[in-house]
Amino acid sequence: MSTPEQVKQAVRDHYARAALGSACGCETSPREDLSGALGPALGCGSPLSYADLRPGEVVVDLGSGAGLDALRAARRVGPHGQVLGVDMTPEMVALARSNAATVGVPNVHFSVGELESLPLADGSADVVVSNCVINLVPDKRRAFQEAYRVLRPGGRLVVSDVVAAGPLPPEVRGDLAAWSACVAGALPLQDYLEALRAAGFEALEVLASEDSCCGSASPVRSVTVRARRPA
Numbered sequence: 001m002s003t004p005e006q007v008k009q010a011v012r013d014h015y016a017r018a019a020l021g022s023a024c025g026c027e028t029s030p031r032e033d034l035s036g037a038l039g040p041a042l043g044c045g046s047p048l049s050y051a052d053l054r055p056g057e058v059v060v061d062l063g064s065g066a067g068l069d070a071l072r073a074a075r076r077v078g079p080h081g082q083v084l085g086v087d088m089t090p091e092m093v094a095l096a097r098s099n100a101a102t103v104g105v106p107n108v109h110f111s112v113g114e115l116e117s118l119p120l121a122d123g124s125a126d127v128v129v130s131n132c133v134i135n136l137v138p139d140k141r142r143a144f145q146e147a148y149r150v151l152r153p154g155g156r157l158v159v160s161d162v163v164a165a166g167p168l169p170p171e172v173r174g175d176l177a178a179w180s181a182c183v184a185g186a187l188p189l190q191d192y193l194e195a196l197r198a199a200g201f202e203a204l205e206v207l208a209s210e211d212s213c214c215g216s217a218s219p220v221r222s223v224t225v226r227a228r229r230p231a
């Protein structure tokens, strides 16, 4: 069985290659691109469609990758709002910064950091979004605790992610390539929701649930979940 540190190193290496254009991400779903020149889009849903972002809000994007969701969010919150993207892969953060410079969006900042220890102050965000990332984190409860910590009371979390559609064989669970492909780390939906509740979130709603790329034979599904930190 792989250790959490081995999983994280394999995931980091994989997404460094993806940033440099020589690896795929998860099974991706087609998404409207901010510009054909930007990429890669490696998400598995559309958290921003459900985040109801308002001008002036502070948004954190967990595992911001090349920054496409963060850039869209920055446009929605406008010049008085701010978006902070956090990603543990330095190559992805460099690409996101370059994409932000290309489109000229000033109110977005990207930092290298881990979801398990976010480089952000308590209660500093109105909204936390994430697209196809938590499944890649070995300690999901810790990641949800950190998301809760950085949200202000009453703040909302909207995550699109991959969950297991059924039992995954132990050889898949232990396979580092399957971790990077967003399969091995997928929890069953009920366990995922329970981890959110254990971190303190309330008002959980499953807003979307779709077959993954390979239809009903796929071992995983994508879901979008919204939850709230109690006021």
Ligand SMILES: C[S@@+](CC[C@H](N)C(=O)[O-])C[C@H]1O[C@@H](n2cnc3c(N)ncnc32)[C@H](O)[C@@H]1O
Binding pocket: 011, 012, 015, 025, 026, 040, 041, 042, 043, 044, 062, 063, 064, 065, 066, 067, 068, 069, 086, 087, 088, 089, 092, 113, 114, 115, 116, 130, 131, 132, 133, 136, 137
């Ligand atoms: C499948 S990509 C999704 C990127 C982006 N959210 C999107 O929709 O295009 C997953 C991203 O999560 C980052 N990541 C994975 N585990 C992480 C962790 N523990 N802390 C911070 N970032 C992480 C990876 O570096 C990668 O950029």
